[in-house]
Amino acid sequence: MIRESDNSRSDAVAFETSSVDRLIASDRAGRSGVSGIRPALEEIWQLLEEVADPEVPVVSVVDLGIVRDLAWADEQLVVKVTPTYSGCPATEFIEQAIEEALHAAGIADVRLEQQLFPAWTTDWITDAGREKLRAFGIAPPVGSASKRTLLGEEPEVACPQCGSHDTSRVSEFGSTACKALYRCNSCLEPFDYFKCI
Amino acid sequence: MNQNQALFEYLLRLGDSDMVLAQRLCELVGKAPALEEEMAIGNVALDLIGQARSWLEYAAELEDAGRSADDLAFTRDERAYRNLLLVEQDNGNFADTMARQFLFDLWHYHLLSALSQSSDERIVAIAAKGLKEVTYHLRRSGNWIKRLGDGTEESHAKMQEAIDEIWTYAGEMFIADEVDSLLADAGIAPDLNALQQKWQSDLTTTLEEATLACPPMDAFMQTGSKQGMHTEQLGYLLAEMQFLPRSFPGASW
Structure with missing residues (x-):
């Protein structure tokens, strides 16, 4: 380890x-x-x-x-x-x-x-990378990795399948350290959200 | 004690607290109350193991005595461990686990925030990295305190009992010794009084929201981890964690 x-x-x-x-x-x-x-x-x-x-x-x-x-x-x-x-x-x-x-x-x-510093944040993910994530069915991180995002309320995450903003969080942690688990209330598909950090 | 010796001690405290808590949390993998909680607990533990590795690698380099971070983790006995008494306490019920986690996360959050301003560049790098993860941990454990405290009569009672029970291990986080003072003077580590004020102020706010009573800060507090005097629980934890590398020295995958 x-x-x-x-x-x-x-x-x-x-x-x-x-x-x-x-x-x-x-x-x-x-x-x-x-x-x-x-x-x-x-x-x-x-x-x-x-x-x-x-x-x-x-x-x-x-x-x-x-x-x-x-x-x-x-x-x-x-x-x-x-x-x-x-x-x-x-x-x-x-x-x-x-x-x-x-x-x-x-x-x-x-x-x-x-190189640890400056610390990696989801802001480092390129636009192309975000688009690929979405196409793969993983919602890319929403907004910027500010302290407010981390401590504040849940962001509005769009469903990568149907684009609906009517989604809810199932779990703050998902299949890997970098993801949370969401569900779309419109198309009912569950999906991974690449969480903002 | 010179500054390097103090820094080595300090890095052990940081690394050991992360690692021992991670080991405790991992006990819940396979038996957490719900799958989502299991993933969360496992993920938090993973972050903490990663941070422990960064601190212990730094400690090992600083010591320069041929010991690796692995050696520090797997071959030191209980009395050489420097983790907080808080983190070695048993998981108990879910409220106990979350009470311990919340008191730790809140301390960890303010500590890493302060260490991100340290005069030691390597500490800044590790702390700033960990702070992002710990912020996420704190949000989750804080939410559980509120949800259970301001939940049903039963969850409220259990949450209050859990806070009261673990409280005696919270005071130690803010009692400075020679190491703390020396490093605070050098601008490497924060002043523990300032840290305590922030911790206490956030704690009071969260407990109020959770309709829970905050136990008195001047209550009797257990101490000793900074001198390697631990509670009974740590020995059992280390026995399990260190079994393999001690039975099969040098074993690799």
């Missing part, structure tokens, strides 16, 4: 799982300077848009705002990621998926860094 320190962990994982791949690939880059080993950051962002969230597979880690930043440090790609919830059990899985996708694309030297 409890992991090694965040700072050292990602390095350790990268070394264990891919030291062979990395040596081979970085040798090649060093000798021939083949382009594609160090693609433009824009291309890498596009690549990561294909990495799906394990629990809500219609949205990518980019849509959710889990990937904070990409930067090249010489031949090493530094990926800053942020957990959604402190205890989200998918965090390590997501980090692994990101690393694998980057290795598969030929980027040999990848370092993942966890």
